[in-house]
Amino acid sequence: METSSGTTGGTIQASLGGRYATALFGLAEQQGALTAVESSLRTLSAAIAESDDLAALVKSPLIGRDAAGRALGALVPVLDLDPLTANFLGVLAQNRRLGDLPAIIRAFRDLAARSRGETSAEVVSAHPLDDLQVDALRQQLRHRVGREVAIDLKVDPTLLGGLIVRIGSQMIDSSIKTRLNTLAHAMKG
Structure with a gap:
């Protein structure tokens, strides 16, 4: 359409x-x-x-x-x-x-977002992000995707720290929860 x-x-x-x-x-x-x-x-x-x-x-x-x-x-x-x-x-x-x-x-x-020429990103963090952090993240995502990014923020305390960023079908998971799960899986051998 x-x-x-x-x-x-x-x-x-x-x-x-x-x-x-x-x-x-x-x-x-x-x-x-x-x-x-x-x-x-x-x-x-x-x-x-x-x-x-x-x-x-x-x-x-x-x-x-x-x-x-x-x-x-x-x-x-x-x-x-x-x-x-x-x-x-x-x-x-x-x-x-x-x-x-x-x-x-x-x-x-x-x-x-598309109508404004932006890409939308869903960002899940362990704690609420302040305005400076959101602006810095927006700048990094803009640099990565090459255009403006509209950010939809969510908070999930189970992440412990870090972020999960979804842009379209791409996902960047830098959460401590995922890192700990990866480490635990590696230790099980």
């Missing part, structure tokens, strides 16, 4: 979540709401990561369409989500596709 900004979503469209993200991206682009939708999805993603109840709502196939729609509708003003994202969540609830929401959010971020 060719969007008006000239980006192609070929591999993104291959999955069901990718098709939903592409549809949302197209609507947001038509309505001039890309920034608002991207911001709302970022807020929603953080809320899912921080709330076990919200994560369960999104993942559970046992929660009915109407109940899920009402619960998400109640969250819209609390999270200050834009109207297009709010409507989109209602569609996902009615179509019983809330379980695909994390993949849809990732695919939307990729599409938005």
Whole structure:
């Protein structure tokens, strides 16, 4: 699919979540709401990561369409989500596709990054990174891939230290957890 900004979503469209993200991206682009939708999805993603109840709502196939729609509708003003994202969540609830929401959010971020001429990278760290660390990482990734990089930060304390960086199909794992696991495996012989 060719969007008006000239980006192609070929591999993104291959999955069901990718098709939903592409549809949302197209609507947001038509309505001039890309920034608002991207911001709302970022807020929603953080809320899912921080709330076990919200994560369960999104993942559970046992929660009915109407109940899920009402619960998400109640969250819209609390999270200050834009109207297009709010409507989109209602569609996902009615179509019983809330379980695909994390993949849809990732695919939307990729599409938005591509439309700005950026590459998106998912960075998982053991501890939250400060602004200077994020800027330094962005510079290194920009040098590596040859263009601007939009960074999606996540925290996973089980890594102990270091980072895991995913850019497309590439993964750079410098986490202490992986190093320790590699060492333990090598010692077992």
